Amino acid sequence: MTEPDVDRLRRRLGGADTDRVVQRLRQRMARGQPLTGTISLSRPTPAERLAMERLLGRRPGRGTSLTINLDDLDRVVRRSGLHPAGLAAAVERLTGPVPVSAEIRAAEEAAWRTASAPLERLGRRGTELADWSTDRGTVTLLRRLSGTPAAASRLAEDLVQVLALLPAEGTPLARLAARATGDAHALDTDRPLATLVLSAVRAAWWPGDDEPTSPTERRRALWDSAGVLVDELSSTVLVLNVTAAVGSRLHALTAPAANVGEPLVLTLRQLGRERPSFPAGTVHVCENPTVLAAAADRLGPACPPLVCVNGQPSAAALRLLVVLAAGGARLSYHGDFDWGGVRIANxxxxxxxxxxxxxxxxxxxAAVVGAAPGTLTGQPVEAGWDAELTELMLRHGARVEEELVLDALLADLAGSE
Incomplete structure (x- = not known):
């Protein structure tokens, strides 16, 4: 086969007046379609009409579009010596190789499969991550967070390294990130790896469907469920006369406060640095600090153990309650009779x-009859522990906050063993 006349090819088919035609040909080639039949250019310029007239040796037409017979164009390209291999070869000589889209997609899919292969190792590690690692949503999340197969491969490898260290036992988040990836900020809130790891944590270690509504508390609670400490000093829980077992570091903190009946603030750091234990027995839990403060004022050291979740439970509050329950404590809970209170209780x-x-x-x-309740507002929520409660709240439309039944709560505490 003779060599193409490259200079003539560029003059006849490589200029601005034939560019639209060449780009249309590239599009066809990229879709894997043959360069046969016809193509049409809408609103051709006089220069475009003239270029095709000269190339084909005749006037293609005078309408509002320019129709070009690709079989004729291919014959001209071959016979004139512009490119003996034909029109497709001429297009690639002028503009470079044309990758076929189907082949590109197949190659990309193969690259994505290779990038997500580390997820399969997670599934083999244990049942808690088997479903999550093979879920289509997980693969989609990995793709969205990474953007490219190369980035996804790095992200998936880091994910495997982090999850291999979970569940932890009171490990600070930055220390976990540094140990797993070499970057202490790899699990910061705005990093893709943190989003992916928390998705796995939610599937593997979060014990229920309900999560705190606050994004910050939700993040803390999820990490805490995997034994990782986040903002370990800012997440706190308020307690009264909750004394850790003798011999623990927490005993040295909690015993003096309980001896004088003073409220104490415990941090997530204090609750997560060791596995504290507490004597079994009844522990009352309230929603609002007003109840705990009043109990301290009226009952002091005689008040039975009392924990205040202070609205939406913090990671520290959840950690303490989990530890108490695991140690045999019987938790008795009271909250506001409103939809927010029901959500917290759920x-x-x-x-x-x-x-x-x-x-x-x-x-x-009894509270609706004996007090002056407020108006119940907001989206109704089913009380998971008492279906009748939800029906009554809808019927009465009344909100009863803990402060309205404070005397009854204090009487219960005073009469507890």
């Missing part, structure tokens, strides 16, 4: 077992 119920402390339909009915 969340706690998904993490630890508790029995209602004046927090059921009977108590609500």
């Amino acid at each position: 969340l706690l119920r998904s993490r630890v077992p508790w029995r209602p402390w004046r927090y059921d339909a009977t108590a609500y009915r």
Whole structure:
């Protein structure tokens, strides 16, 4: 086969007046379509018409579009010596190789499969990650967070390294990140790896469907469920007369406060640095600090152990309640009779077992009659521990905060063993 006349090819088919035609040909080639039949250019310029007239040796037409017979164009390219191999070869000589889209997609899919291969190792590691690692949503999340197969491969490898260290036992987040990836900030909130790891944590170690509504507390709670400490000093829980077992570091902190009946703030660091244990028995749990402060004022050291979740439970509060329940404590919970309070109670119920402390339909009915409740607003929520409670709250439309039944709560605490 003779060599193409490259200079003539560029003059006849490589100029601006034939560029639209060449690009249309490239598009066809990229889709794997043959350069046969016809193509049409809408609103051709006089220069485009003239270029094709000269190339084909005749006037293609005078309408609002320019129709070009590709079989004729191929014959001209071959016979004139512009390129003996034909039109497709001429296009590639002018503009470079044309990758076929189907082949590109197949290559990309192969690259993505290779990049996500480390997820398969997670599935073989244990049942807790088997479903998550093979879920289509997980692969989609990996692709979205990484953008390219090369980035996805690095991200998946880092993911495997982090999850190999979980669940941890009170490891600070930055230390986990540095140990797994060499970068202490690799698991910061805005990093893709953190999003991917927390997705795995939610599937493998989060014990229930309900999560805190605050993004910050949700993040802390998820990490805490895998034994990782986040913001270990800013996440706190308020307690009264909750004393850790003798011999633990927490005993040295909690015993003096309990001896004088003073409220104490415990941090997530203090609760997560060791596996604290507490004597079994009944532990009352309330939603609002007002209840705990009043109990300290009225009962002091005589008050039974009392924990305040202070609204949406912090990671520290959840950690403490989980430890108490695991040690045999019987948790009795009271919260506000409103939809927010019911959500909090449902969340706690998904993490630890508790029995209602004046927090059921009977108590609500008595509170509505005996107090001056506010108006119940917001989106209704099903009370997971008492279906009748939800019905009553909808019927009465009344909100009863803990402060309105404070005397009854304090009387219960005063009469507890």
